[in-house]
Amino acid sequence: MGVQKTVVEAPSTVSAEKMYQGFLLDMDTVFPKVLPQLIKSVEILEGDGGVGTVKLVHLGEATEYTTMKQKVDVIDKAGLAYTYTTIGGxxxxxxxxxVVNEFVVVPTDGGCIVKNTTIYNTKGDAVLPEDKIKEATEKSALAFKAVEAYLLANLQFLA
Structure with missing residues (x-):
């Protein structure tokens, strides 16, 4: 199996706790609300939302794909870390x-930095084309900015 990896850091004026809650813990409801063109809906196939939960994500018309199956690997509320692996679709x-997505939300003065490490595990010696990685990174950045704007407009609704 081959491995390709990207690391992206995104600063935000949203507090670390609220970003962790809205961007990661509540992603199943926030993303379809904010970005229905990317994420139509999320269905839990196994589990209760915690570690080990398997979800089927139905993708929107802004992507050429229709589904992705994800497994939640890490939820560390104290460390503001969240990891899931796309295992199908x-x-x-x-x-x-x-594809493994590892997130850590780091508090800063006046906000936070969301660190995202994406690990692409390829079949055999296959290599994912750089343009596909760039496209995925750009879509993730756009999604982050859209969710950030939503959170800034709706901070009163977050715990």
């Missing part, structure tokens, strides 16, 4: 075995 294309 047509989003994995022919060359991917899985």
């Amino acid at each position: 047509d989003i994995l294309v022919d060359v991917l075995e899985s």
Whole structure:
């Protein structure tokens, strides 16, 4: 299995706790509300939302794919860390075995930094084309900015 990796850091004026809650813990409800063109809906297939939960994500018309199956690997509320692995769906294309997304929200003066490490595990010696990685990174950045704007406009609703 081959491995390709990206690391992205995104600063925000949203507090670390509220970003962790809205961007990661509540992603199943926030993303379809804010970005229905990317994420139509999320269905829990196994589990209760905690570690080990398997979800089926139905993708919107802004993507060429229709589904992705995710497994929640880490929820560390004290450390503001969250990891999930995409383990199925047509989003994995022919060359991917899985995609691991590791998030850590780091508090800063006046906000936070969201650190995202994405690990693309390819089948055999396959290599995911750089343009696909760039496209995924750009879509993630746009999604982050849209969710951040939503959170800034709706901070009163977050615990």
